[in-house]
Amino acid sequence: MVTLADYRKIFNMYTFGAIVEGITDFPIINSILIGYFNDSTIDINLISPISFKASSNYDKVFKSCKPEKLKRAFLANKYIIIHVDTDVSESFGVSHSEDDKPLSPQQLIDKVIGKFKQKMGEEFYSQYGHRIIFAIAVHSIECWLFPLLASNDKSEEIENCCQILEKTVPSFRKKYDYYQEITERYRNHDDLLNLYPKNPSLKMFIEQLADKNIEISEES
Numbered sequence: 001m002v003t004l005a006d007y008r009k010i011f012n013m014y015t016f017g018a019i020v021e022g023i024t025d026f027p028i029i030n031s032i033l034i035g036y037f038n039d040s041t042i043d044i045n046l047i048s049p050i051s052f053k054a055s056s057n058y059d060k061v062f063k064s065c066k067p068e069k070l071k072r073a074f075l076a077n078k079y080i081i082i083h084v085d086t087d088v089s090e091s092f093g094v095s096h097s098e099d100d101k102p103l104s105p106q107q108l109i110d111k112v113i114g115k116f117k118q119k120m121g122e123e124f125y126s127q128y129g130h131r132i133i134f135a136i137a138v139h140s141i142e143c144w145l146f147p148l149l150a151s152n153d154k155s156e157e158i159e160n161c162c163q164i165l166e167k168t169v170p171s172f173r174k175k176y177d178y179y180q181e182i183t184e185r186y187r188n189h190d191d192l193l194n195l196y197p198k199n200p201s202l203k204m205f206i207e208q209l210a211d212k213n214i215e216i217s218e219e220s
Contacts, residue, residue: 017077035192155198
């Protein structure tokens, strides 16, 4: 029987693979992982979009999370991070409110994760769920930049984050290189631990990482 360790030797398995909505999401998540694990060598294997020039969106994220595709991805990645923003969650069947009351970030994240589990199927998730990390950003991953770029009273902001940053941060631009630059502080372990609790959905992502008891291996 071929074991996970065997696949690791054959495929030079990455610790983390990522399925993200768009390419600018990638450096934010990568910087957070580097800071959390205090390991500058972490380099996420990009699963979807397939290259820095390819476009993506929430629909492609769900398509990349079909069981047969994820099974192939798990041959080369110990864990897979799945990112989606909740600003468009109503488009995939998750409302922002219930009984005319807005859902809390935790409630919304739980419902989005539930939608992914439903798409994957109970049998698949029971087998592979311990290797899946959800990066569900409420309502966009730009909100995860607020602890870095906004005043303390704005750190928990979840609405229109990109638009607010465009208006209030003179140098702000939605570009890969810029996101890599401004998330440099997240790569510092102490800074990340001080900043991440300020944003609710970022905090929940970090809590997932803690729950997994992940051991970092040498990257390929």
